[in-house]
Amino acid sequence: MKKHNFSAGPCILPQSVLQKAAEAVLDFNNLNLSLIEISHRSKYFVEVMEHARNLALEHLGLQDKGYKALFLQGGASLEFLMVAYNLLEKKAAYLNTGTWSDKAIKEAKLFGEVVEVATSKSDNFNFIPKNFQIPKDADYFHCTSNNTIFGTQIHEFPESEIPMVCDMSSDIFSRQLDFSKFSLIYAGAQKNMGPAGTTLVVIKEDILGKVSRAIPSMLNYKVHIYKDSMFNTPAVFSVYVSMLTLEWLKDLGGISAIEKVNNQKAELLYNEIDRNPLFEGFVANKEDRSKMNATFNLKNDELKATFHNQLKQAGINGLNGHRSVGGYRASMYNALPLESVQVLVDVMQTVERGA
Amino acid sequence: MKKHNFSAGPCILPQSVLQKAAEAVLDFNNLNLSLIEISHRSKYFVEVMEHARNLALEHLGLQDKGYKALFLQGGASLEFLMVAYNLLEKKAAYLNTGTWSDKAIKEAKLFGEVVEVATSKSDNFNFIPKNFQIPKDADYFHCTSNNTIFGTQIHEFPESEIPMVCDMSSDIFSRQLDFSKFSLIYAGAQKNMGPAGTTLVVIKEDILGKVSRAIPSMLNYKVHIYKDSMFNTPAVFSVYVSMLTLEWLKDLGGISAIEKVNNQKAELLYNEIDRNPLFEGFVANKEDRSKMNATFNLKNDELKATFHNQLKQAGINGLNGHRSVGGYRASMYNALPLESVQVLVDVMQTVERGA
Structure with missing residues (x-):
């Protein structure tokens, strides 16, 4: 009998998804090959990647609105520095609501000035600060939608005149929001989307290309967009299982x-x-x-x-x-x-x- | 009937490994939970990670010699820049034997001077240059052991007085070498080790800590060593299947x-x-x-x-x-x-x- 799995992540996935994933490990699409034995450049996997990217945008209502969806590696922890590498020219504004916001701030500080608009750190992050000012001259505003460790969640996002970046690792695809308020959303797969090993990044293209520093290829969102999320070999299994989970969600409504x-x-x-x-x-x-x-x-x-x-x-x-x-x-x-x-x-x- | 799979990568894996991997996706260790549903901090997965790291060092004959094995994300492409981020203070020496060496050189140039000690680029990389000089004042020497695209392989490695770094993505664990000649070896899993999504990095600890730049946490080898390769959620499935493949290799001799x-x-x-x-x-x-x-x-x-x-x-x-x-x-x-x-x-x- 399956356990009642309340794990914080990696965490429960739909049983039907696990069944299909196990089958694909043995034989993918009746190819007489395992999913993890085929070329990521084969039409079979390219279709998986494209379908997963499209499903992500569709669920968020961001199709045909200037956004691209990417499946990258490195988890939210790599996004902490990629966000700053790609967007932080002089100053960025961060809301500090927990351990993950705190880590994102630490990495951003390597690339420029960081203004902490508000924090609940001194109360061990047991509430979400409100009524803070977002400086209009900052390059972007960063927040964490759900704080897995402390059990808090932003239920009303601020209005932001500068691009809003959000780490939605632990609540993406769980609730309706006007996702077009965000210029960049990222989420490690291992909560609501799939197995650990891939990170969804949804990005409004027009916020890119505005920093003066040289960006290494693997950390450059423009490179990944230009290469349709296949600059290098992606985490094939994790992307495939994420696609299955996004299909499962679509079938549910x-x-x-x-x-x-x-x-x-x-x-x-x-x-x-x-x-x-x-x-x-x-x-x-x-x-x-x-x-x-x-x-x-x-x-x-x-x-x-x-x-x-x-x-x-x-x-x-x-x-x-x-x-x-x-x-x-x-x-x-x-x-x-x-x-x-x-x-x-x-x-x-x-x-x-x-x- | 299974295909005869000559794919360049992702590529063939042992059938017994695929069988065990599929079983673990449904039920891991009779836990009534899938491998991809359990916490990476649970004792079950920590054991997998430790066993995989130990097996890698054991196969390479590098146990108790000052080396650490890490399973990171991002493939060799992320290592191209991590190597330079962590080791390149002023100048590095690179041997250019193919597309992957070329890409490694491109990323390293963002961090310092790169001396190309030799190249076969003008002959479309159809041979391995020999008899080149490695400058003794460079921080490290970098080479690619096997060139997947062109079908060439280094059969005699140079003697190097400076730390030798090698991208062994496509031939690691395929032949005996004196691996202690290398200070850093990295390899994307998706050839001889497992599914795409994890990268083995084997590193001699004493070469670290010598550059003056600040290194973001996720790109810092010292951080990953200190956190026993679990600084953030690893690619659980890819690490597990790599462990199974390393066990399979051990059983073979x-x-x-x-x-x-x-x-x-x-x-x-x-x-x-x-x-x-x-x-x-x-x-x-x-x-x-x-x-x-x-x-x-x-x-x-x-x-x-x-x-x-x-x-x-x-x-x-x-x-x-x-x-x-x-x-x-x-x-x-x-x-x-x-x-x-x-x-x-x-x-x-x-x-x-x-x-």
Whole structure:
């Protein structure tokens, strides 16, 4: 029996996608060859790459709007420096909402001045700062849409007169947004999109070519756009499985359909966290709670062993909180069924009854 | 029936490895979770990463000699600039033996002076230059051990008084060398090691920390060493399948065992290219021929259709030459069985008999 997988990432993927991925590893498209044995320049894989790029733009409603989708390598961590390498001429503005924003800021500082428009660092990132000013003379504004570690999420994005860049690694394709407000979106695949090893970058072409520094080929978005995301051998398997997941999402009805389920899952769990006297949420303002990652504590340490035992018996995996927050973290990405959240809630209630 | 897969990369992998990889995509280690659904920080994946790193050093005979093995992302193309970022303070020496050397040189020039010690570019890289001088005041000497596109291979490496860096993407683990002569070896996985998406970097630690520039975290070898190759989420699937391939090689008897088979395969094919009057090899000096990629032409264009038809009937895949050379290229990586080369030779002889 499959586990109820609340892992923060790499994380749960749709079972039908895993089935197709396993088949492709043995025989891809009845070619009598494995997916991972064929040339990335073969028409079979070029079709995969093009289809994945198109599906990404389609889901985001960004087709024919001057955007390109790329599947690169290196995760969000490489994007932290690529964003600055390609866009930071003099000054950039960053919102600091968690560990990943913090790391993005660190890398950007190597390339120019960084203005931190607001931060919740001194409160261990337990809220999303609001009402900050974005300097109009900065080259771009950078934010992180969802903070996997702390369980916070931006629910209202600021209006920005300068290009807005967003790390959406942990909530892309989970909710409807006006994605055309963003000039650059990037996301490591390993939450809502596919296996680790590829990064989706969606970029408005007209923001490029404005910095004076020389950019190494592999770090240059223009090079990757010009080469249709095949400047070098891509992470074939990860791109293919991402394509399968984007197809799965389309068959379900797209982002608007999955958003309804995601809202149900989040409501179910947060209601229990708030109702059940044994537990408390980590995030200070309920309005900032993430619908992807719910962080919470068991107030009474003596009940830990019982709780862990019950989780294990129920087949729940990946509920440990990140070391910088402690407690528990339930990650409820697109592929996690509502039933898994119900099983978790049942366990929380069982522990309550026994206490 | 499986094809005879002569693809230049991504390329053939052992069938037993593909079988295990497909199983792990459905259920890893009987965890009731897919390999690509578990945390990279879980003990299960940490064990995979450590085992893969140890196996790489073991095969190369570099354990306990001051080397570290890393599995990074971005392919050899990212290493082109990482090598220079980490090692090039003033001047570097490069041997130019093909397209990949040429690209490595282009990226290095962004970071300092590059001395091309020798090149075969004006002869379309159809030989390996020899008897060149390596300037002793350069920070490092860089070469490419095997030139996939042109079918040449360095069979005798120069003595170098400065650190020797080698791109071994297309022949690593295929032949015995004194690997301790190299201070840094890198190789994209997608030839002899695994699926595209991960890059093996083997590095002698004492060559690091000597440049004055600030290095972004993701491009800094020291950061990756300090984080045991887990600074960020690695390409989990590609690392796992690389580990399986390195285990497969160990079970076979290691590099020395596979080298014997590789020699037999190369001898069989080159003998036929030289004997069969319909064909001619591309490489000018026989001594420079690659044992991994044999490049050759069919002299009479009118026989092309017959040859292609025979190849198809025999189930032979991936024999087209690269556009910069034309003709044919038979890539005979570790996982290609001797029987596949025999099938190709049989086809060449069938065409000869019919001509």
